Amino acid sequence: MRFDLDNSIDILRRTPATLEALLRGLAEPLMRGNEGQETFSPFDVVGHLIDGEETDWMTRARIILSDSADKSFIPYDRFRHRARNVDRTLDSLLSEFARLRADNLAELNGWRLTEQQLDLKGVHPTFGPVTLRELLAAWVVHDLGHIAQIARVMAKQYRDEVGPWTPFMPVLTDHEVPRS
Amino acid sequence: MRFDLDNSIDILRRTPATLEALLRGLAEPLMRGNEGQETFSPFDVVGHLIDGEETDWMTRARIILSDSADKSFIPYDRFRHRARNVDRTLDSLLSEFARLRADNLAELNGWRLTEQQLDLKGVHPTFGPVTLRELLAAWVVHDLGHIAQIARVMAKQYRDEVGPWTPFMPVLTDHEVPRS
Numbered sequence: 120m121r122f123d124l125d126n127s128i129d130i131l132r133r134t135p136a137t138l139e140a141l142l143r144g145l146a147e148p149l150m151r152g153n154e155g156q157e158t159f160s161p162f163d164v165v166g167h168l169i170d171g172e173e174t175d176w177m178t179r180a181r182i183i184l185s186d187s188a189d190k191s192f193i194p195y196d197r198f199r200h201r202a203r204n205v206d207r208t209l210d211s212l213l214s215e216f217a218r219l220r221a222d223n224l225a226e227l228n229g230w231r232l233t234e235q236q237l238d239l240k241g242v243h244p245t246f247g248p249v250t251l252r253e254l255l256a257a258w259v260v261h262d263l264g265h266i267a268q269i270a271r272v273m274a275k276q277y278r279d280e281v282g283p284w285t286p287f288m289p290v291l292t293d294h295e296v297p298r299s
Numbered sequence: 300m301r302f303d304l305d306n307s308i309d310i311l312r313r314t315p316a317t318l319e320a321l322l323r324g325l326a327e328p329l330m331r332g333n334e335g336q337e338t339f340s341p342f343d344v345v346g347h348l349i350d351g352e353e354t355d356w357m358t359r360a361r362i363i364l365s366d367s368a369d370k371s372f373i374p375y376d377r378f379r380h381r382a383r384n385v386d387r388t389l390d391s392l393l394s395e396f397a398r399l400r401a402d403n404l405a406e407l408n409g410w411r412l413t414e415q416q417l418d419l420k421g422v423h424p425t426f427g428p429v430t431l432r433e434l435l436a437a438w439v440v441h442d443l444g445h446i447a448q449i450a451r452v453m454a455k456q457y458r459d460e461v462g463p464w465t466p467f468m469p470v471l472t473d474h475e476v477p478r479s
Contacts, residue, residue, distance in 0.1 A: 120456045126326045130453070136320035140313050141446070146306045246463040256460035257468065263454035264470030266321070267447040273310070274443035280302045280436035283426040288437065290444030293473070 122252050124232060127259050132224055134262045135217035138165060141269060143210055150209050152276040161269045165212045166200025168265060172219035174199065176258040177226065183241040183251045184230070190241040302432050304412060307439050312404055314442045315397035318345060321449060323390055330389050332456040341449045345392045346380025348445060352399035354379065356438040357406065363421040363431045364410070370421040 142150065142161055153160040159167060175195045182190055204212060230236075237252040249257075274290045285291055322330065322341055333340040339347060355375045362370055384392060410416075417432040429437075454470045465471055 120328050120332065120460070122457075122460045123326070126329065129326065130329070133320050137317055140316035140320050146303070146309065148300050149306065149310070152300065243463065245467075249462055249464070253460065253462035253464065256457050256462075257464040260454045260457050260461055260464070260468050260471060263450040264468055267450035267454070267470055267473075270443040270447035270450070274440045274447070276300045277302075277436050277440050280300070280433065281440055282429055282433035282436075283423065284429070284433065284437040284440070287425075288440050288444055290447055291440060293447075 122237075122256055124237070124255070127255055128224060128227065130259050131220065131262060134168075134266065135213070135220050137266055138168075138213055138216065138269070141266075141273075143213055145209065149273055149276055152272060154272055154275055159268065159272070161272060162204075162209050162212070163200065164265050164269050164272075165209060165216055166204045166207075167197065168262070169212060169216050169219060170196070170199045170203075171258075171261065172216065172223055176254065176261075177223045179241055179254055180227070180251060183239050183254065184236065192241055192243055194244045302417075302436055304417070304435070307435055308404060308407065310439050311400065311442060314348075314446065315393070315400050317446055318348075318393055318396065318449070321446075321453075323393055325389065329453055329456055332452060334452055334455055339448065339452070341452060342384075342389050342392070343380065344445050344449050344452075345389060345396055346384045346387075347377065348442070349392060349396050349399060350376065350379045350383075351438075351441065352396065352403055356434065356441075357403045359421055359434055360407070360431060363419050363434065364416065372421055372423055374424045 142165070145161070150162050151160050153163070174193075179192045182192060232251070237250065237255075239251050240248045241251070241254070243249050271290050271293055274288070278285065278291050281288060281291070322345070325341070330342050331340050333343070354373075359372045362372060412431070417430065417435075419431050420428045421431070421434070423429050451470050451473055454468070458465065458471050461468060461471070
């Protein structure tokens with residue numbers, strides 16, 4: 120599939136409503152359950168997505184589009200949310216994420232990016248030069264990967280409840296060595 | 300986590316709205332893209348979930364709760380949707396799924412199942428005796444597994460667009476040998 124900016128913004132716009140439907144008011148053991156030590160619960164994932172809105176995707180897009188000679192991205196803290204959200208509720212994080220995402224997409228839409236601008240590059244701290252197009256595609260994939268993760272982590276809380284169905288439900292045995 | 304009927308019904312109730320947010324009006328290549336031959340696109344998954352509402356979960360629950368001496372489940376056709384939905388739109392399938400799910404949950408709620416009833420058994424065509432509790436837990440896990448699948452399959456349509464991010468996005472390389 121060729122990258123299409125409108126389709127990509129369309130997917131990014133769906134994520135807050137998807138998470139609302141899946142998570143608002145969810146029972147505590149489902150909201151806080153994870154796949155083992157150092158892995159993310161649904162609560163953690165929403166916090167991580169908020170961090171992405173505030174410190175990752177749009178921050179890096181602005182660097183690429185800036186007049187600065189130095190296009191290096193600032194490394195992104197995948198665990199900022201842990202300390203930040205200690206006293207927060209999941210429902211308040213969902214509202215905050217929806218607000219941040221709406222603001223970011225309004226800004227992104229306002230840029231009316233051309234194909235030439237999508238070819239502009241920044242420098243990723245790990246893998247070097249990346250285009251704005253690749254950054255925006257990675258944002259979309261990052262959202263979808265974390266939606267898949269939330270559904271998988273919720274499913275795994277039922278792993279002892281399905282009895283003989285376990286081998287027929289691949290989502291229960293995906294990521295035996297968990298990755299967050 | 301111990302099986303809780305109310306929490307399980309709560310998750311089952313979320314699925315139509317989750318799929319609405321993720322899929323209604325989605326661009327054709329994203330709606331129809333899959334992970335390779337014989338795997339499900341998002342369109343296929345919604346059709347498969349409709350088949351589940353009409354021929355699988357509640358049908359089997361009714362068999363378990365019936366007065367019949369024979370509690371054998373009828374084998375379930377995982378590919379019924381392929382012929383059934385040839386002329387359908389995704390949006391019409393989403394509406395149909397939401398209606399069927401609402402009806403099924405109204406019936407399930409109306410049963411006011413006791414712990415004793417949740418222990419009752421039926422006979423699965425592949426793995427033999429299963430309890431009503433296990434059947435309902437499997438229904439929940441089945442929903443969540445297919446939500447994860449839809450997000451993963453959508454993400455994979457971007458696999459050539461993210462450039463050097465690929466190895467850092469596990470959702471793109473999950474299920475190298477695809478399972479539907």
